[in-house]
Amino acid sequence: MKRKLVILGNGMVGHRFAEKIAEYGGTEKFEVTILGEEPRRAYDRVHLSEYFTNRSADSLYLSPSDWYRTNGIRLLLSEPAISVDTVSRKVVTSAGTELPFDELVIATGSSAFVPNFEGVDKQGVFVYRTIEDLEKIMTYAKQVSKVAVLGGGLLGLEAAKAVLDMGKESHVVEFASRLMPRQLDEAASSVLKSKIESLGVRIHLNKETKKALGDSNFQGLEFVDGSVLEVEMLIISAGIRPRDELAKNSGIEVGQRGGIIVDDELRTNVYGVYAIGEVSLHKGMIYGLVAPGYEMAEILAYNLCSPGQKTKSYAGSDLSTKLKLIGVDVASFGDALGQTEHLPIAYTNPRTGVYKKLVISPDGKKLKGGILVGDADAYSNLLTLYLNNVELPAEPESLIVGTPSEEGSAFGSLPDDAKICSCNNVSKGDLLGAIRSGSCSDLKGLKECTKAGTGCGGCIPQMNSILKEELRAQGKVVTEHVCEHFKYSRQELFQIAKVKGIRSFEELIRSHGMGNGCEVCKPAVASIIASIYNEPIQKHREIQDTNDKYLANIQRGGTYSVVPRIPGGEITPDKLIVIGQIAKKYDLYCKITGGQRIDLLGARMEQLPDIWKDLVEEGFESGHAYGKAMRTVKSCVGSTWCRYGVQDSTAFAIRIEERYRGIRAPHKLKSAVSGCIRECAEARGKDFGIIATEKGWNLYVGGNGGVNPKHAILLAADLDEETCIKYIDRFLMFYIRTADKLTRTSAWLEQMEGGIEYLKDVIINDRLGINKDLEEEMNHLVGTYVCEWKDVVEDPEKQKKYKHFINSEDSDPTVRFIEERGQKRPVDWPKKELVSN
Amino acid sequence: MNTTAKEPVWIPVSTISEFPDDGGVCAKVYGEQIAIFHFSSRNEWFACENKCPHTEDMVLSRGMVGDSQGEPKVACPMHKKSFSLRTGACISGEEYSVKTYPVHIEDGTVYIGIEDPGTQG
Numbered sequence: 037m038k039r040k041l042v043i044l045g046n047g048m049v050g051h052r053f054a055e056k057i058a059e060y061g062g063t064e065k066f067e068v069t070i071l072g073e074e075p076r077r078a079y080d081r082v083h084l085s086e087y088f089t090n091r092s093a094d095s096l097y098l099s100p101s102d103w104y105r106t107n108g109i110r111l112l113l114s115e116p117a118i119s120v121d122t123v124s125r126k127v128v129t130s131a132g133t134e135l136p137f138d139e140l141v142i143a144t145g146s147s148a149f150v151p152n153f154e155g156v157d158k159q160g161v162f163v164y165r166t167i168e169d170l171e172k173i174m175t176y177a178k179q180v181s182k183v184a185v186l187g188g189g190l191l192g193l194e195a196a197k198a199v200l201d202m203g204k205e206s207h208v209v210e211f212a213s214r215l216m217p218r219q220l221d222e223a224a225s226s227v228l229k230s231k232i233e234s235l236g237v238r239i240h241l242n243k244e245t246k247k248a249l250g251d252s253n254f255q256g257l258e259f260v261d262g263s264v265l266e267v268e269m270l271i272i273s274a275g276i277r278p279r280d281e282l283a284k285n286s287g288i289e290v291g292q293r294g295g296i297i298v299d300d301e302l303r304t305n306v307y308g309v310y311a312i313g314e315v316s317l318h319k320g321m322i323y324g325l326v327a328p329g330y331e332m333a334e335i336l337a338y339n340l341c342s343p344g345q346k347t348k349s350y351a352g353s354d355l356s357t358k359l360k361l362i363g364v365d366v367a368s369f370g371d372a373l374g375q376t377e378h379l380p381i382a383y384t385n386p387r388t389g390v391y392k393k394l395v396i397s398p399d400g401k402k403l404k405g406g407i408l409v410g411d412a413d414a415y416s417n418l419l420t421l422y423l424n425n426v427e428l429p430a431e432p433e434s435l436i437v438g439t440p441s442e443e444g445s446a447f448g449s450l451p452d453d454a455k456i457c458s459c460n461n462v463s464k465g466d467l468l469g470a471i472r473s474g475s476c477s478d479l480k481g482l483k484e485c486t487k488a489g490t491g492c493g494g495c496i497p498q499m500n501s502i503l504k505e506e507l508r509a510q511g512k513v514v515t516e517h518v519c520e521h522f523k524y525s526r527q528e529l530f531q532i533a534k535v536k537g538i539r540s541f542e543e544l545i546r547s548h549g550m551g552n553g554c555e556v557c558k559p560a561v562a563s564i565i566a567s568i569y570n571e572p573i574q575k576h577r578e579i580q581d582t583n584d585k586y587l588a589n590i591q592r593g594g595t596y597s598v599v600p601r602i603p604g605g606e607i608t609p610d611k612l613i614v615i616g617q618i619a620k621k622y623d624l625y626c627k628i629t630g631g632q633r634i635d636l637l638g639a640r641m642e643q644l645p646d647i648w649k650d651l652v653e654e655g656f657e658s659g660h661a662y663g664k665a666m667r668t669v670k671s672c673v674g675s676t677w678c679r680y681g682v683q684d685s686t687a688f689a690i691r692i693e694e695r696y697r698g699i700r701a702p703h704k705l706k707s708a709v710s711g712c713i714r715e716c717a718e719a720r721g722k723d724f725g726i727i728a729t730e731k732g733w734n735l736y737v738g739g740n741g742g743v744n745p746k747h748a749i750l751l752a753a754d755l756d757e758e759t760c761i762k763y764i765d766r767f768l769m770f771y772i773r774t775a776d777k778l779t780r781t782s783a784w785l786e787q788m789e790g791g792i793e794y795l796k797d798v799i800i801n802d803r804l805g806i807n808k809d810l811e812e813e814m815n816h817l818v819g820t821y822v823c824e825w826k827d828v829v830e831d832p833e834k835q836k837k838y839k840h841f842i843n844s845e846d847s848d849p850t851v852r853f854i855e856e857r858g859q860k861r862p863v864d865w866p867k868k869e870l871v872s873n
Numbered sequence: 874m875n876t877t878a879k880e881p882v883w884i885p886v887s888t889i890s891e892f893p894d895d896g897g898v899c900a901k902v903y904g905e906q907i908a909i910f911h912f913s914s915r916n917e918w919f920a921c922e923n924k925c926p927h928t929e930d931m932v933l934s935r936g937m938v939g940d941s942q943g944e945p946k947v948a949c950p951m952h953k954k955s956f957s958l959r960t961g962a963c964i965s966g967e968e969y970s971v972k973t974y975p976v977h978i979e980d981g982t983v984y985i986g987i988e989d990p991g992t993q994g
Contacts, residue, residue, distance in 0.1 A: 520942070542914065552895075552914050554939030555948035555955070578896035582935060582950035590950055594930040840931075841906075842887045842898040848906070848931050850924075865928050 038067040041340070042127055042137040044117050044282070046072030048081055049313030049329035050143035051098050056337030058107040065341065068109045069135055071127075073116035073144075074166055077101070082326055087170050088198040096167075116144075120286040122306045139308050139340060142283065142296060143333075146276035146314040146324070151186070155248030156272075160255075164195050164273045173271060177202055180268035184208070184257060186245065187274035188215040190359070195271050196237045197362040206237045207267060209257065211274075213242050219357060219368035223384060224407045227391040231364045231410065240265065276324050278315045291317040300349035302336045310336055319352060328353035354423065358408075358415045363745075364389070365412035370405025370422050371395050378404055381433050385410075392436040394418075401427050408436075416498055424454035456502070457488035457495045464502060471506045478517065479503060516776060519556040522549045526702065526777045530564050539569060541579045553579070560777040563664055566700035567772045568813075570820040572827050573663075573700075574834055583662030586838070587824050588644055593851050593862035596644060597637040598624070599661035600651050601697060604671045604689035604709075605632030614654045622647055625859045631668035631706065633659055638860055640847055645835040648825040657823040660698055664778070666705045669693035670718065674711030674728070683728030685711035688757065692726075695761065696768065698824070699817045702775040702784075705768070706740070709733075720748045723781040724764055729753070733760045737767055737795070738785035746782040749792045752800060762811065766799045769810035881975060881986030889981050897947065899923045899934035902985055907974055908934035909983065910958060912945055918976035919958035920985050925949045926969035933971065 041057070043050050054070055057063065072078070079096040087096065104111040117127045117135075126136045148163035150156060160180070162173050177183065183199045185192045188210030199206040210217075214225030215232075229239050243263075248270070249256040256266040278295040282288075289297045289305040295317025302310045302318075313329035314322065323329065335348045356369030374380055374395045382393040390410035396403055403422045408415055414436060421428070421435075428435070452465030466486055476482045479496070482503055483489045489496045516525040522545070524532065529544070538544045541561045545553055553561075558579035566573055573580055574587075583589050588596035600615065615634055619626050622643055624636040639647055648658075660667060669692045672678060674685030689709040696705070708719035709726045719725025725736040731754040739748025752763055775784040788794060797803040828834045840848045853860040886900045892911040900907050906923035923931045928951050936947040938958070945958040954965045961973040975986035 521939075551943065552912070552938070552940040552945070554941065554946075555937045555953055558937055558939065578893055578937070582937070585935070590932070590935075592928070592930070594932040594935075594951075837893075840899060841901045842891055842909075844901045846901065850906075850929075850931050865930075 038065060039138040040136055041066035041068045041139045041141070042135050043068065043070040043141045043143060044120075044127070045143035045145055045279075045313070045315075046070050046074070046078045046111065046113070047143065047145045047313070048078060048098065048326050049145065049333050050141075051078030052330050053141060053143060053312060053333035053337055054104070054107075054109055055099075056334050057341065058109065060337055060341035062337065062341040063108045066139070070104070070109060070111050071115055071117055071129060071135075072111065072113045074168070075114045076167065077104070077111065077113065079167065081165075084164075084167070084170065085194045085198045087167055088174070088201060093167055117282060120282050120288070120309075122286055122288065122309065125308070137308075140310070141336065142288075142304075142309070142311040142315055143313045143329075144279035144282065144315045146278050146322075148272060149275040149277045150272055151245065151274055153245050153247055155250070155254070158248050158250055158252060158254040160250075160253050160268060161248065161270045161272065164191060164271050173269075174202070176269060177204060181205060182207070182267040183269045183271065184265060184267040186257075186270060186272045188212070188239065188241070189218070189273065189275070190216060190357075192273040193232065193237075193362060195273050196232075197235075199271070200235065200237055205267075207240060207265060208232075208237060209240045209243050209245065209265065211242075211244055215239065215241070216366070216368075219372060220366075220407055220409070221373055221393065223382065224368075224391050224393065224409045227384065227386070227389055227409045228364060228366060230386075231389045232362055235362060237362075276314060276322075278317070278322055280315055283311070283315075291320070295322045300351070301339060301347055302332055302350055312336055318350060321352065323353055323355075325353075325355065325357070356419055358412055365408065365410060367408040367412040367415040368406070369415070369419050370403070372405045372407050374405070376404065381436070383433075383437050394432060394436060396428065396432055400432060403428055403432070403435075406436075416495060417501075420450065420454060420456065420495075420498060423458075424450060426450055426454065456498050457486075462486050462488035467499060467502050468506055471503060477507065518560055518777060519554055521545060521551045521553050521557045524548065526560055526564070527774050529561065530567070530773055533561075533564050534568050539565060539571075541565075541576065555581075556777070559584070559664075563700050563702065563777075567817070570699075570817050572822060572824060574824065574827060577837070581664070584664075586641065586644065587648075587658060587662055587828065588639065589662045591637060591862070592865065593853075594641070594848065595637070595851060595862065596639045596641060597635050597661070598639055598644070598647055598651070599629065599633050599635050599659040600656035601659035601693070602633045603693035603697075604669055604686050606671075606686055606690060611654065611656070615651075615656075618647065618650045618654075621650070623860065625861060629661075629668075632670050633661075633668055635661070638853060638862070640851060641838050641840055642847060644838050645828055649829045652823070652826050652829050658698075658825040660824075663698075663700060664703050665698060665700050666693075666696040666707075668706055669696075670706075670708035670722070672709075672711050672716035674709075678711055678716075680714055681711035681728070682730055683711055683733065685709040685717065685726075685728055688726065688733070689717070691757075692761070692764070695818055696764075698821050699768070699772075699814075701768070701772050703778050703780045705781070721745065722748060724748065724767060726760060732756050735760055735763055738782045738792075740780050740782045742780070748782075749785070751792070751796060763799055765814040766807050766810045767795075769813050770795075770798060770806075773810075882989050883977055883984040883986050886983045886985055889978065889983060892983065895938055897934040897936065897938065899931070900985065902987060905987070906931050906934075907985055908936075908947070909976065909985065910934075910938050910947060912938050912958070915940075915945060917945065918978060918983065919945060919947075920974040920976050921947070921956065921958065921961055921971045922974075924971070925951055925954075926963075926971055927952065927954055927967070 078098045115129045115131050118130050119128045126134050128134055148165045182205040184207040185196045186209050188208050196206045196208045214222050215228050244260040246258045246260045258264050280290045280294055280296050283296045284290055296311035298311050298316045298318050312332035335350050339347045358367035378395045384391050393407045395405040406418055450464050454464045456464050470476050470485045476485050489499050517523050559581035562576050562579045588598050591597050619636050625638045627635045629635050669689045671686045671689030675681035706722045707724050708717040708722045710717040710719045711728050719727050720736050720739050721741050722739050725748045727734045733755045734753045735751045736748035737751045739746050852863045884902050894913040897908050897910040907920050908923040909920045923933050925932055932950050935950045938947050946955045948955045956971050957964055961971040977984040
C-alpha cells in the first residue's frame with residue numbers, strides 16, 4: 037500500500053515540492069495529490085508582470101500540461117482545501133471531496149496584504165497576485181488614465197512599470213521614507229528613485245493613506261498629512277500575509293503575527309504535517325521570496341523520500357537579491373542596511389545613477405553586506421566573498437571602485453571550499469579539480485563536467501575568472517576560442533583570413549584549425565569571408581547557416597519566409613499590388629514586419645526560386661532577412677510630409693539602406709532615420725540610428741531591441757550627410773572586423789574597453805590610424821553588391837538545390853497548414869513533453 | 874558499413890555527383906524520408922531519418938555536418954540540436970535520437986540499406 041501524500045497549494049513552491057518528490061522517486065512510495073485554488077496549474081509568479089505584455093499564461097507555466105499525469109500525480113484545480121482534520125487525518129476540499137492523508141504538506145503561500153483604510157473596498161481597487169488579478173486590472177484599466185500603486189517594494193515597482201507600459205499615468209505610494217525599504221538605504225533609494233522617475237513613474241514617499249476618495253468608484257487617495265492624489269485606479273502591493281487560516285482552524289500552531297510554525301525539518305506541531313514556502317514561519321522569519329521556498333521544498337522532499345538516511349535540515353535562507361528592476365540593476369545582500377556594528381563604504385555617482393555600498397566589519401576584514409544600484413556587475417563576486425567569509429583586501433573600496441583585475445585578485449584569495457554555484461553545490465575546489473584534470477579547458481567543458489553554472493547562471497562570471505586565473509597559472513594562453521575546431525577568436529580568424537588571403541573554409545581549417553568544423557565555426561568563417569571578399573555566398577553554400585544557405589528564413593514546418601527589400605519602407609502602390617499578387621499566386625501568408633517590410637510566409641522550399649523570379653522581375657531584390665547582415669532602415673515621413681520634420685529622413689534612409697544592403701556582419705544589423713527629435717522611426721533602438729536636427733544629423737550607435745533592449749548612444753552630432761555616412765562606414769567596418777561571433781553592436785560596445793569615448797576617438801579622431809582602410813573596405817563591399825536571389829534565379833544549377841527530394845519531384849507531404857483569420861498558418865508542433873520522451 | 878544480423882535491402886538513390894560536398898540531401902525511399910550526407914572532408918557517407926525528433930519537421934537533410942570531439946554529427950537547422958551520424962544519438966544532451974541507415978557506394982551510385990520493406994507494417 038502506498039502512503040497518501042497530500043499537498044495543499046499548487047503555487048511555485050507546491051509545484052517544486054511535487055517535482056522534487058518525483059525526482060527522488062517518491063511517487064513509488066506515495067500516492068500524491070496536489071490541490072490548487074486557482075483555475076490553472078502552477079506558474080511563475082515572479083515574472084507575473086510579463087503577462088501584461090505577452091498575455092500568455094503558457095509562457096509562465098512551470099511544467100507541460102500533462103506533467104502531473106505522466107508523473108503519476110493527481111492534480112485538482114479550482115479546488116482548495118476548506119478544512120483539515122488532524123485526528124482522523126483527512127482534508128476536505130471545496131468540492132466536498134474527502135482526502136485521507138498519511139503526510140500533509142501545506143504550501144498555501146500568501147495573499148496580498150490589504151491595509152484597512154476607509155473605502156478600500158471601492159470599485160477600482162485591486163491586488164496584484166494572480167493571473168486573474170492581472171486580467172481584472174487590464175480590463176478595468178481600459179476606462180482610466182491615471183493609476184496608483186500602493187507599495188514601493190519590488191513587486192510594487194514592477195506593477196508601476198506595467199502601468200506605465202499600458203500607457204497610463206503611473207504613481208507609486210510608499211508609507212516608508214524610501215523605496216524597497218527592506219533592501220535599500222536612503223541613498224540607494226534616492227538614486228533608484230530618480231532613475232525610475234526619469235522613466236515617467238511618479239513616486240510619493242512618506243505617505244500614510246487615510247482613505248479612498250470617490251463614491252462607489254475609486255477616485256483617489258487622501259493621506260494622513262492632508263494631501264490628496266487624484267487617480268482613478270489603485271493596485272495594492274503592500275506586502276504579504278501567510279495563508280494560514282486552515283492551520284489556525286485545525287489546531288496547527290501558528291505564530292503570533294501569522295505563519296505556520298515549523299522546525300528545522302519543516303515539521304509543524306502535528307505529526308506528519310509540514311509547511312513550506314511563504315505560509316511557514318521558521319525561527320521567526322516569513323520569507324517573501326521564492327528561493328527559500330524552493331530550498332524548503334527540496335529539503336522536505338528529500339527527507340520524505342529517503343527514510344533511514346540522515347535528514348537534511350533547513351538553516352534559514354540568505355535574503356540576497358539581484359534583479360533588473362524597470363531596467364535598473366538593483367542588488368542587495370547580507371546586512372545591507374547595516375543593522376549590526378559596521379563600517380560603511382559608499383560610492384555615489386548621481387550623473388550615471390550609480391550607487392554602491394559595502395557594509396564591512398569594524399576591523400575592515402570581513403564583508404557583512406552591501407547594496408548596488410545602477411551597476412550590479414560586482415554582485416556575484418561580492419556575494420561570494422560575503423557567503424564564504426573571505427578576508428578582504430587591504431583597500432576594500434577597490435571592490436566597488438577598482439578595476440576588474442583588482443576585484444579578481446581579491447577573488448583569488450577564496451578558499452577552495454568556497455561555494456561558487458549554489459544551485460548545484462559546486463565549490464571552487466571542485467572547479468579547480470576539473471580544470472587541473474585537463475578534462476575541461478573552457479567554460480562549456482567546465483559546465484558540462486561540474487554542472488556549475490547550469491542553474492540560474494549567476495556564478496558564470498566567477499567560473500570564468502577562476503578558469504582564466506587557473507589557466508594562466510598553468511602558463512596557458514587564455515583566448516576566446518571560436519569552438520573546438522579553431523583555437524582563435526573570431527577577430528583573430530578575421531585577421532588571418534585577410535592577411536593570408538584565405539577564401540574558403542577548407543583552406544582555413546586545414547591551415548589553422550583541426551577536425552571537420554561544426555555549426556558554430558562554419559557560419560562564423562562564412563561571415564568573415566563574405567565580409568572581406570563579398571563573393572556570392574552561394575559559392576560557400578554548405579558552411580552557411582541554414583537561412584543563408586536557402587536565402588530565406590526557415591520557419592515552423594520547415595517552410596520558408598521571403599522578405600523583399602523595401603528601402604526606407606517607401607513603396608509605390610504598383611509594387612504593393614505586385615507583392616499581393618505574388619502572395620496570392622503562391623498562397624503565402626502576409627504580415628507587415630516591425631521593420632517596415634512585408635513578410636511572405638509559408639513558402640515550400642521548391643517554390644522559392646519561382647517566387648524570387650517573380651519578385652525580381654517586378655524590380656524587387658532580397659531583403660537579407662535571412663542573413664547576419666544589414667536588414668532594414670526604418671524611417672518616418674520626415675520633412676516632406678510631417679509638420680514637425682526638419683530633414684528628409686525618408687530619402688536619407690533609402691540612401692543608407694541601399695548603401696549597406698547585403699553586407700555581412702557578426703550579427704544582424706538594423707538602422708533607422710528619424711526626421712525630428714520626436715523619433716517616430718525609433719532610431720535609438722537600432723545598431724545605428726540617425727536623428728535629424730535643425731543643423732543636420734545626430735548619429736547614435738549600439739542600440740537594439742531584442743532580449744536586452746539598449747538605447748543607442750550619441751557618437752557625433754549635427755553632421756552633414758557625407759560625414760554621417762563616412763562615420764557609419766568606419767563604425768560598421770570596425771565592428772565587422774573586431775566583434776566576436778553573434779555579438780550585436782550593443783554587446784560589442786559594452787565590452788569595449790574605454791566604451792563610447794574610445795569608439796569616438798577611433799571613428800572621429802582616427803586614433804588607430806585605420807580609418808582609410810575601413811572606408812576602402814566598406815567601399816569594396818558597397819561596390820561589389822549583387823542580389824543573391826537574382827544570382828539563383830539566373831542559374832538553373834543553383835535552383836536544383838531547392839528540390840525537397842533528390843530522387844523525386846514530390847513536395848514534402850508532411851507540411852500541413854490550417855486557416856486562421858482568413859490566412860494559412862502551419863499546424864502546431866507536437867507538445868514539447870511528448871517530444872522530449 | 875554497418876553490419877546487422879540481417880542483411881538489409883539496398884535501394885539505389887542517386888549518383889554521387891548529385892550530392893554536395895560536406896552537405897546533405899533528402900531522398901524518398903519506400904515512402905520514408907531519409908537524409909543522406911556526403912561528409913567529403915572525412916570521406917564518409919551517412920544516412921538518417923529526415924525528421925527532427927524534436928519538432929517533427931522534415932529538415933535534417935538541410936542541417937550542417939561537422940564533428941564534436943571527432944564524432945561526426947549533423948546540427949538540426951531548427952534549433953541546432955546535434956545528432957551523431959554514427960549512432961543517431963542526440964549529442965546536445967536531449968533524450969531523443971534519430972534512426973540511422975547504412976550507406977553503400979558502388980559504381981558511382983549511392984545505395985541506402987533498409988530492412989526488407991516486405992516485412993514492414
